[in-house]
Amino acid sequence: MTTLGIAVGTAIGIALLLWVVVLIRQDRLYAGYGVIFIVGTIAAIAVLVVPPWLRAATAASVALMPDPSLSLVAIVLLTFLVVYVFIQISVLANRVMRLTQELAIRTAQREPPAGRPSEER
Amino acid sequence: MDTSTASPHRTLVAIPAYNEAATIRNVVERVRLNLPHCDLVVVNDGSSDSTADVLAGSGAHVVAHLCNLGYGRAIQTAVLYADRAGYDRLVTLDADGQHDPAEVRTLLTQFDTGQWDLLIGSRYVVSRRYAGVPLGRRLGMVMFSSMVGLLTGQRVYDTTSGLKVIGRQTFAALTNWQFIDFHAEALVYLMRLGFRVGESPITVSERQHGTTMYSALSHIKYPLKTALMVVLGVVEANLTRRRIP
Numbered sequence: 001m002t003t004l005g006i007a008v009g010t011a012i013g014i015a016l017l018l019w020v021v022v023l024i025r026q027d028r029l030y031a032g033y034g035v036i037f038i039v040g041t042i043a044a045i046a047v048l049v050v051p052p053w054l055r056a057a058t059a060a061s062v063a064l065m066p067d068p069s070l071s072l073v074a075i076v077l078l079t080f081l082v083v084y085v086f087i088q089i090s091v092l093a094n095r096v097m098r099l100t101q102e103l104a105i106r107t108a109q110r111e112p113p114a115g116r117p118s119e120e121r
Numbered sequence: 122m123d124t125s126t127a128s129p130h131r132t133l134v135a136i137p138a139y140n141e142a143a144t145i146r147n148v149v150e151r152v153r154l155n156l157p158h159c160d161l162v163v164v165n166d167g168s169s170d171s172t173a174d175v176l177a178g179s180g181a182h183v184v185a186h187l188c189n190l191g192y193g194r195a196i197q198t199a200v201l202y203a204d205r206a207g208y209d210r211l212v213t214l215d216a217d218g219q220h221d222p223a224e225v226r227t228l229l230t231q232f233d234t235g236q237w238d239l240l241i242g243s244r245y246v247v248s249r250r251y252a253g254v255p256l257g258r259r260l261g262m263v264m265f266s267s268m269v270g271l272l273t274g275q276r277v278y279d280t281t282s283g284l285k286v287i288g289r290q291t292f293a294a295l296t297n298w299q300f301i302d303f304h305a306e307a308l309v310y311l312m313r314l315g316f317r318v319g320e321s322p323i324t325v326s327e328r329q330h331g332t333t334m335y336s337a338l339s340h341i342k343y344p345l346k347t348a349l350m351v352v353l354g355v356v357e358a359n360l361t362r363r364r365i366p
Binding site for chain 2: 021024025027031032034035038039096097100101103104105107108109
């Protein structure tokens with residue numbers, strides 16, 4: 001991989017990291033999903049910047065895939081797509097959560113406490 | 122002084138419960154016995170066992186989630202409930218029977234001195250050591266206690282305690298931000314917003330029934346998620362303070 005390739009890859013990784021962190025802070029991405037992306041992206045950046053790891057990863061990808069450079073582009077695009085899907089899941093989950101909380105509180109406010117054992121007898 | 126009887130403040134005791142059928146009835150009865158002048162609410166967090174049946178007829182007010190939202194969200198529901206019903210203080214207590222409700226009176230007395238906005242019933246504030254705690258958990262506790270100390274300038278020795286007294290002044294902050302389990306991330310967020318958090322010693326008994334809410338995988342995910350939320354909590358608190366000087 002060329003130096004420019006490493007720089008571009010690292011820049012994409014940092015952009016993904018920042019995007020994920022901002023999404024978590026805005027409550028648009030669940031922290032549990034975000035942590036997976038953050039750990040994965042940091043690992044990918046580490047592979048790019050540590051020469052022996054990059055050589056090993058390149059050898060493995062050449063052995064496994066017919067056109068590794070094109071596959072790399074596909075993997076990057078796929079990662080951003082997966083983050084987008086998880087944003088939608090998180091937003092939906094947040095709405096369900098708020099509905100569940102609201103429904104629980106309103107129902108409880110309408111109903112009197114369940115009778116105590118001594119009152120039932 | 123028995124604060125639960127003498128205090129003019131309205132106090133709500135909230136017990137988040139998820140699959141605690143074996144212990145919840147006993148916990149409710151002990152709370153009623155020891156804190157007769159506090160209102161009691163159980164947040165049934167989508168239990169799939171007979172917790173709901175056990176609670177029926179227990180005398181407790183039940184706020185029932187239709188599905189499981191997790192411990193942090195159950196606590197947040199209790200905070201929302203207490204806020205809307207106009208309570209001055211919220212006491213959170215574990216449903217597994219590990220906390221002694223009698224100790225809540227001591228906590229409330231200390232809380233009434235006005236020194237704190239949130240007071241934690243702490244297992245480790247006296248010894249300042251985590252003796253007897255399994256190694257993995259001990260490492261986590263030391264890590265998060267140190268993180269809190271580093272980011273706020275005040276060490277909190279028991280960041281994972283489920284027994285807390287929460288003052289009304291913190292309710293808005295606690296419902297406006299997201300938390301994992303209301304542990305270190307919530308404490309750092311509140312402290313960075315300027316709220317006063319303190320610890321008071323308590324004793325806990327061993328869990329008699331059920332299992333911990335943390336699975337094997339969560340021992341890896343929990344520290345990562347919580348550490349991330351602690352750092353983001355600092356950012357969010359700083360942004361909030363800039364927005365509302």
